[in-house]
Amino acid sequence: MSFDDAFATHAHELVDWIATYLRDVEQYPVRAQTAPGDIARAVDGPPPEEPEPLDEIVADVRDKLLPGITHWQHPAFLAWFANTATTPGILAEMFAAALNANGMVWASSPAASELEHVTMRWLGELLGLGTGWFGQITDTASTSTLLALAAARESDASLDIRERGLAGRADLPAFRIYTSEFAHTVVDKAAMTLGIGLANIVRVPVDSEYRMRPGELARLIAADRASGCRPMAVVGVSGTTSVASIDPLPAIADICAQEKVWMHVDAAYAGSAAIAPEFRWVLEGAERADSVSVNPHKWLVTPIGCSALWVRDVAALRRAFTVVPEFLKTSARDVTDFHDVGFQLGRPFRALKLWMVLRAYGARGLAQIIRAHCALAQRFAEWVRAEPDWEVAAPVHLSLVCFRYAPAGLAPEQADAANTAILESVNRSGRAFLSHTKLGGRIVLRLAVGNARTEERHVRAAWEALREAAPRKM
Ligand code: PLP
Numbered sequence: 056m057s058f059d060d061a062f063a064t065h066a067h068e069l070v071d072w073i074a075t076y077l078r079d080v081e082q083y084p085v086r087a088q089t090a091p092g093d094i095a096r097a098v099d100g101p102p103p104e105e106p107e108p109l110d111e112i113v114a115d116v117r118d119k120l121l122p123g124i125t126h127w128q129h130p131a132f133l134a135w136f137a138n139t140a141t142t143p144g145i146l147a148e149m150f151a152a153a154l155n156a157n158g159m160v161w162a163s164s165p166a167a168s169e170l171e172h173v174t175m176r177w178l179g180e181l182l183g184l185g186t187g188w189f190g191q192i193t194d195t196a197s198t199s200t201l202l203a204l205a206a207a208r209e210s211d212a213s214l215d216i217r218e219r220g221l222a223g224r225a226d227l228p229a230f231r232i233y234t235s236e237f238a239h240t241v242v243d244k245a246a247m248t249l250g251i252g253l254a255n256i257v258r259v260p261v262d263s264e265y266r267m268r269p270g271e272l273a274r275l276i277a278a279d280r281a282s283g284c285r286p287m288a289v290v291g292v293s294g295t296t297s298v299a300s301i302d303p304l305p306a307i308a309d310i311c312a313q314e315k316v317w318m319h320v321d322a323a324y325a326g327s328a329a330i331a332p333e334f335r336w337v338l339e340g341a342e343r344a345d346s347v348s349v350n351p352h353k354w355l356v357t358p359i360g361c362s363a364l365w366v367r368d369v370a371a372l373r374r375a376f377t378v379v380p381e382f383l384k385t386s387a388r389d390v391t392d393f394h395d396v397g398f399q400l401g402r403p404f405r406a407l408k409l410w411m412v413l414r415a416y417g418a419r420g421l422a423q424i425i426r427a428h429c430a431l432a433q434r435f436a437e438w439v440r441a442e443p444d445w446e447v448a449a450p451v452h453l454s455l456v457c458f459r460y461a462p463a464g465l466a467p468e469q470a471d472a473a474n475t476a477i478l479e480s481v482n483r484s485g486r487a488f489l490s491h492t493k494l495g496g497r498i499v500l501r502l503a504v505g506n507a508r509t510e511e512r513h514v515r516a517a518w519e520a521l522r523e524a525a526p527r528k529m
Pocket of ligand 1 (some may be wrong): 135195196198239292294321471
């Protein structure tokens with residue numbers, strides 16, 4: 056029997072397995088309980104020479120790989136920014152895998168290209184970004200940030216960076232990127248990749264709520280201009296990774312407009328909240344930016360591999376990336392060949408999953424999820440505040456709570472050690488999975504509600520596990 060003949064049988068079995076998995080996911084420990092090397096040892100051996108029966112391979116996925124999976128679909132997954140691959144998105148991934156459409160140029164799959172335009176316009180409108188953008192879907196905010204900053208680097212065509220590069224040019228000053236101390240390392244990676252260099256990232260101080268201070272931004276730009284540097288871009292963050300603080304985007308937009316500096320908004324996490332009208336403020340000011348990125352794979356219940364990037368000046372993006380070899384030339388006119396606006400040629404059909412999720416939930420359904428998550432975070436914060444020896448460590452604006460065990464009389468290093476031990480104990484137990492960060496040099500724990508299955512009972516159970524793991528008082 057060929058693989059194709061057996062496909063329907065295997066696929067039906069797999070769909071049944073997926074449905075059971077999603078229904079019973081709570082039976083699994085949230086964090087993989089394996090030690091480094093366990094999984095590699097279980098599956099390693101000589102490379103396969105002879106064909107093997109699919110049944111056996113599938114069984115190995117279940118028996119040998121599953122123990123090494125950390126269950127992001129688990130409702131007690133509360134680490135980093137939790138997310139969900141919902142079933143409309145999973146169905147889309149099945150379609151996309153079967154079609155295997157590569158949307159590198161319009162002609163290589165017109166539906167992939169045109170659906171991407173429609174879906175990005177929808178999402179931009181739903182988030183209140185307005186019109187006049189060029190939108191595209193990338194795999195991650197890492198890529199979206201890199202593309203946005205590449206466009207920023209090309210925004211002045213007269214510098215001819217596309218042709219002549221940056222290296223060895225005495226005619227160019229140092230290019231500078233301004234972002235808060237709380238920005239994600241995606242900015243660092245973009246600066247490294249684009250030849251800007253880490254030393255040219257200017258860290259703008261934050262206020263007491265971890266938001267970029269616009270006065271400091273203006274001062275730093277002026278100081279750079281005075282010393283001959285070239286301000287290239289400001290990256291404002293809506294929803295910083297450590298604390299979900301929201302930079303003052305309107306004030307940053309004013310400065311960028313006045314200084315004629317490219318403004319990028321990294322709203323990878325918080326941007327999704329703008330789908331609920333009462334949270335639209337998280338993107339206030341972003342409509343005036345030059346580029347904005349939001350990750351539907353973080354908080355719009357879309358499977359991983361879906362970051363939305365909008366850019367105003369598509370010509371700058373094209374200058375950064377368009378190179379057309381003969382074998383990719385087509386006769387199609389007035390279409391977008393998406394490889395022209397990014398560094399990748401091959402492109403999976405990512406728009407499909409976002410389109411199916413947006414239609415299946417509607418803005419109303421997605422807003423309800425966001426609202427419920429934010430309410431759960433507020434409830435958890437209330438429990439923490441009401442508990443002696445524990446404290447909330449940062450303002451809770453959305454669905455992330457930063458908190459810590461902080462009994463009076465414990466030295467900071469002891470408190471750090473206690474929080475690290477509590478976190479490890481809870482995560483090892485498999486009952487819940489949280490992560491940590493540092494604020495003011497001290498360890499704080501992060502509880503991020505972001506999974507569509509998370510209910511109050513899961514957050515309550517995580518809180519109980521945390522309290523049980525705290526050192527007993529004598
Ligand atoms: N930007 C922010 C603010 C983030 O919180 C994250 C991830 O948590 C990223 C960027 C990176 O996202 P990605 O994994 O899609 O590259």
